[in-house]
Amino acid sequence: MTKDYIIDIQHLSKSFGDVKVLDDINFYVRRGEFITLLGPSGCGKTTLLRQIAGFIAPDEGRILLEGKDISGIPPHKRPLNTVFQRYALFPHLDVFDNVAFGLKLHKIPAKEIEQRVKKMLKMVSMTDYEDRSVDSLSGGQQQRVAIARALVNYPKVLLLDEPLAALDLKMRKDMQLELKEIHRKMGITFIYVTHDQEEALTLSDTIVVMNEGRIQQIGTPTDIYNEPVNSFVADFIGESTILNGTMICDRKVEFMGHEFECVDEGFGENVPVDVVVRPEDVVISSDVEGSQFSGVVESCIFKGVHYEMFVDTDKGYELMVQDYDSFEPGSKVGLSINPDDIQVMRKERTCNTIEATVEDQEHVSMLGCTWECSVPAEFKSGDEVLAEVAFDKVDLLDNQEDGKLGGEVHFLLYKGDHYHLTILTDDGDHLWVDTDDIWDKGDLVGIDILPSDIKIKRKNG
């Protein structure tokens, strides 16, 4: 079964100091596949790639190459090659010697080296550059040489660390197509790291979406785009509006104050869910009567192929809509969404659940400080309990000093009529907050919770 997997990563974890960069990573790579590790900066994707290359040793877990554990093998003995982000071409060698570097180390006859280097330079369209010094090459040309230098060794897997990040847009698009072509011609497995979702969708057979050291979703580009498993993936891949909703029963979901038919089943009845609506999936028309709901166009911008409009819906939500036709701002429009264009996701959480310790009947300690609240009589001092706080009951203050504790806005999501923020407290705990106020990522905030909004519950198990 595992025979088809050229790389199999099992329970890989890595910490730098106190920071857990990778947390229990599991996935496999099929032979010949183009797989992309996609995520925002700091999500651990590069660390993961460097572990596969052998530059970083994992704390826990194993990396299997064709079924053999390579975790203890140094980089120079791994049959893998890397294309580095900044190319890392050797400045004291010319193009030919750069590409021939690996072959010379492996004591391959000079004649064969020459053949292979020439063949590879031809593949990356750099035939006439053999004698050029690498400093005289443009970014795109250096990129090609770096790819040739890695591929000439016929590695079992080619690792690419954001190889196109330093190129301008036009060049990047061209190189994407070429990379895809090279992958097809060589049949070598590619593991590609990028933070550019469009690049990932264009190039990959499989995408591994990562955030904060964890894998969020693994799937084909269409799977990931059409059926994101959580709000992070939905928000990160493509444009989308993510809304709070309620699954009324199978095939029926309520959001934005209306009931919609959908194709999802098995969530249960009256379960809170997240609903993802892609802007291109909203059908907009001047026919208000025949539509599911209505709204007033707030803004309309021409984006080249389509118009991007923000519409205020009849129940006070803001919805992004893309259409080939434009509608004047201020005009009343009808809106509909087809059942199979509504993506319903289970909510990861419906309120903050925080581990706490009872101090006395009026106080608990949690998140590194003491909080006033009413503790039910059944608990006594020293009991380990759970404190529940609704998303909209966490107060955020402009000054860190004004709050009970400080934190930083870590991630934000617009949910049509309010923002859903992830706050990272100074002690490294997470809090999720619903607010109408506008905050930016990285804002420092003070955090406060009213005593009446803290609900103490028994810890299960």
Add this chain to the structure above:
Amino acid sequence: MVKRSNWSIPYLVFMLVFVVLPLLLIVLYAFQDSAGHFTFSNITHFFSDSDSLSTFAVSIEVAIENTLICILLGYPAAWILANRKYNRSAVTVVLFLMPMWINALMRTLATAELFNMLGIALGKGTLLFGMVYDFLPFMIYPIYTTLMKMDKSYAEAAEDLGAAPWTVFWKITVPLSLPGVMSGVLMVFMPTVSTFAISEFLTNNKIKLFGTIIQENINSSMWNYGAALAFIMLVIIGITTLFQGSEHGEVEGGLI
């Protein structure tokens, strides 16, 4: 209105008086006899005088030996200092470079005393010891800065392509740090040729260097011949810097 370019006038005057003028004087004296008439005799005298020539040869020999020893000792030291695995503290680097801040004469006198105390006879060995001791930091520092500035991804790329650590060192680290070595050589080789204090104190003038004979001539009021010797040395320095400049482009990571 005062033009901003006028601000450079004090510096220009300084350069003129303390750099350009002395150099011109050296050239002037070198091509004059004691009566002030133009002549090549000072230069021709040097090339026909076997004593001067052999002193010159000894100087070059000592300078080459000193430079080689400095590279052999300085390179590994710089490499260890620049390697985060072995050294994470800037203090160690400062400790290595500290001798540079102490007057060379004082260090040399102290070294001579040390040899006296230990009863070691002064000669070629003690001369080289003193030279290496004096000039080693000037070799370590430029190599250290080039190694520190070197992009670590080069070594990683080489390793990734199959090079064992030792091969990475010889094929990547050493060639890429050559500019540092070159500027180290510049800092060590020429000053060694012209030094006279070290040979005076550490060999009791048994071994004379080129610097020594310049100093002796000037001291005994043979201004013209002394200037001619200084001129010859300037030409040599000029040639070596030109040679290095053309071969390696800009000398990076240097101290100069």
